[in-house]
Amino acid sequence: MSAQITVTVAGSERSVAEQTTAGELFEGDRTVVVARVNGQLRDLFHVLADGDVVEAVTVDSEDGLAVLRHSTAHVLAQAVQQLRADAKLGIGPPIRDGFYYDFDVETPFHPDDLKALEKAMQKIINEGQTFARRVVTDAEALEELAHEPYKCELVGLKGGNAEEAAEGAGVEVGAGELTIYDNVRRDGTRAWGDLCRGPHIPNTKLIGNAFKLMRSAAAYWRGSEKNPQLQRVYGTAWPTKDDLKAYLDRLAEAERRDHRRLGAELDLFSFPTELGPGLPVFHPKGGVLKREMEDYVRARHIEEGFQYVGTPHISKEELFFTSGHLPYYSQGMFPAMDVDGQHYRLKAMSCPMHNLIYKARQRSYRELPLRLFEFGTVYRDEKSGVLQGLTRVRMITQDDSHSYVTKETAGAEVKHLLDFVLGLLKDFGLDDYYLELSTRDDAKDKFIGSDEQWAAATKVLEEVATASGLDLVPDPGGAAYYGPKISVQARDAIGRTWQMSTIQYDFNQPERFGLEYQAADGSREQPVMIHSAKFGSIERFIGVLTEHYAGAFPVWLSPVQVLGVPVAEDYADYLGEVLDRLKAKGVRVELDDSDDRFPKKIRNASKSKVPFTLIAGEEDRAAGAVSFRFRDGSQKNGVPIDDAIDEIVAAIESRAQV
RNA sequence: GCUGGCGUGGCGCAAUCGGUAGCGCACCUGUCUUGUAAACAGGUGGUUGAGAGUUCGAGUCUCUUCGCCAGCUCCA
Structure with missing residues (x-):
């Protein structure tokens, strides 16, 4: 009679034999893929200790799905190394709705290769391989993985900053001990192994046939364009074949709603190749849509205290040095044109020009808040690979507005703008959203201004955002170079989110332009400017609305x-x-x-x-x-x-x- | 920008091993027109994104280039 230990399972105590594994507690329930032992996810083969608190993690839970997908990624990697002996392993984490695995291979994968890989994966799954965990030392790992240079690099990064090493790298090497997962066949032979933190499902059988490889593409090793590109294979895996089918149907629905397709079908807009990439033309029907939106938004701005202004599309480039755009974001602006020996630039933002309107004469505190607004047409030299329909273009009609306020009233103005923005989105039928607060991160060379200024600006935005009661998601490093921003992320009819409106607090440009106003006591003060874009871009908004309504507009x-x-x-x-x-x-x-x-x-x-x-x-x-x-x-x-x-x-x- | 895939009349597609570029919708013409997702007949339109090469012969093969799609990187 072996000794007994006591464990807590799903809230109630149970006495079990020593050496009992987590899996044995849930024997017979095939939906349990891993266990949470004292808060940590563990394999079902994990041997329990006296006093452990154990919970079942089922395959349909968020953690369970991630484990299933991660294990499927291992099966993919095994299949790849079967078919491509030269393949070196990168990382292979679960992601939203699926997983990927990066490989360094001689020849990139062709779509046909994915079919062959799926077949090889199915064979591995049918073999019923178990996932066996094995603890190794750094030295052992380095020796065993000598032929896997990327894995060795991860071993060196282990602990603390693995997650920073590459998105998803944390699933390969955790902060604690180093482990290798072996895939073991029924006859006890080792089929394959991979450096991995785990945990994994107990057996490949659980994957069944509810998986699919979706596509392959290059991805930079550790997310930096300075590093070599690996070939990434994306796949998806679900608890059941029906779940997989539902997912694929969802993708098909998104494709049916694709604004690029509907735009052509409904004769709304097109992208003539003669014009160049990212430059749309609106046909009469799309023109109606654009005009209705602009008319309404223009009227609403005026109701909210804005004054409509107009500015040119180009300017001497000196203006953008003053604003800070050129030193900080020159790669996003089109190259200069030479006119009469002067360098002119297409504008990428309207704010510098609005600043000139502010500066056109002396301003009094009595005029503040001074709110200027226009549909500014701006041009951005987006890299060719990022252009996408109307959602990422090179010519943007921006509902660009700037509120000039005193420091003391900045918070009130931000609130005013946020209320305005949310009301406007609601009028267009988007009423499901959350906020994102983009702040500066440690890469200070990307941002201008002092720590104190940033802290004060961020505090104002954060207070208003929090008071709104909406979900607030932090976005460190996402700020504009001149100040932090709140952005509204709207969910469309099929659950995708889009960045729409932004509200930015800017203390830099007023200083750079020497903006001031005369206060009640006669002193000269510097205003704060608050940038706000309600749609961000009319083009993008039309694209999003087209997909949201699947072309069946209000x-x-x-x-x-x-x-x-x-x-x-x-x-x-x-x-x-x-x-x-x-x-x-x-x-x-x-x-x-x-x-x-x-x-x-x-x-x-x-x-x-x-x-x-x-x-x-x-x-x-x-x-x-x-x-x-x-x-x-x-x-x-x-x-x-x-x-x-x-x-x-x-x-x-x-x-x-x- | 990088990697891969793909470019055939306005749109969606076909063309075996390199061997005369086809089909449906749309469009035009005519005949027709009575209750909720396709009347009938005839017809116009492409040299296969562009350029070069290989070949007796290229939509099919090679190279260059432009564009589109996906992902990565980027997104003031």
Whole structure:
């Protein structure tokens, strides 16, 4: 009779034999992949000690999923080294919805290679290999992994700063003892092994067939472009095949909503190659969208105390030295043009020009807050590889505004702006968001200003952000060179987040431009300027809204709000009269008087995602009515004309989605 | 910028081993037009992103270049 120990399992004490493993406590429950022992994640093979507090970690929990994916990454690495003897291992952590593994290989992976790798992985999984943990010393690890230069580098970095060494490197080497995980076949032979902190699922069988390799791409070793590029293979893994399918369906849905695709389908905008990358043109329908947004935002700014101004697209480059843009961010600005021996630059930001408006005459404290606003067209020389549809372009229409305030009232202005921004996003149907507070980090050469100034500015933003009650996520190092910022991250209809509005506290530019105002006591004081962008960029916002609504915009934004479809030619005139009455009320209408047959017209109306399709045939005309068809295919027949007009106008005015 | 993949009429796609560039939608013309996602017939349109090379012959192979997509890096 062996000695007994007492452990606490799921809150209740149990007496078990010595040498009992965590897995034995959950025998029979295949959803348990690892255990949390005294707060630490452990393999199921972990031998328990007296007094341990043990909890099951199931595969569908956040930790469980991460372990499953990390173990799948190991299987991938084993498969890669099977098929590519030359492959050297980088790191292979779990990530959101999946995992990746980096390899140094002679020849980069081709999409076809992924298929072959999946097959090899499935074979490994079916072999039912166990993951066995083995503690090694640094010296042993270095000897065993002599042929794995990247792993050796990680051994040297172990402890404390492993996570800094590379994102995800912490899963390879923890802060504590060094371990190697061996993949052991059923017959006890060792199939493969990898330096790894663990923990892992007990057996590859648990991965089943609910995994898939998604793509491969290069990634810099340890995240620095100074280092060599490794080939990264991305994959995904889920508890069940159904979960995998649901994930793939989600991706397919995102693809259907892709604004680049919808932009072409709905004739909103395009990117003519003749213009150059990142330079969109808006077609008439996209132009409606852009104008509606701009009109509304312009009106709202004026209501919030802003004054509308206008500034040029180019300037002598001296201005950007004054503002600090050129010394700090010259690589983001287009090269200078030589005009009459002077260097001119396309502007990347409107703030320096607004500062000149401020400086155009003496300012009094009575004028503050002085709020200037414009839709500034700015140009940024984004690297070609980062351009992406409307969300990352080289020409940006920025709803750029600057509030000049006294130091004392800066907090109140930030609050005013945050309330304004959130209200505006809500008006466009985005009402799920969190805040990010971007501050300076230790890389001080990227930022200008004293520690005291930064601390004071950050404090103002933090207080307002906290008081808003919204979730606040820190973003160290994400600040602009001239000051910290709050940004609003909005979630769209399928859960993706986008950086939208930003509010930045700037004490630097007022100083650099020598801005001042005369205070009540006659002294000269320096104002603080607060930059705020509500959409960030109109282009990006249009892209995000297109995806958020999948092209089915709320009525007030819809390029065409009402499309008339007569049941037959005879009713076109009758319907045309109804449309004329709507048009007189400012509604954007179209009549389909083409020679298509009725069902085809319905199909076209449906594909165009117009919010209201108005239909009239004999029954409607006889009753002085029209019939509605909505985007979901539902209908409302025989609606008296006056009622129909009222309903449509009301939907526009209330900015309703229908 | 880096790595990889991909570029065929406006859009979506096809073209075996290198052997006369096809199809659907859209568009144009005509006939048609009665209740909620595709009437019928005919027709216009491409030299395969661009340039060079290999070859008797290149959409298919090679190189250069432009662009798109994905990831990395970057994002005032």
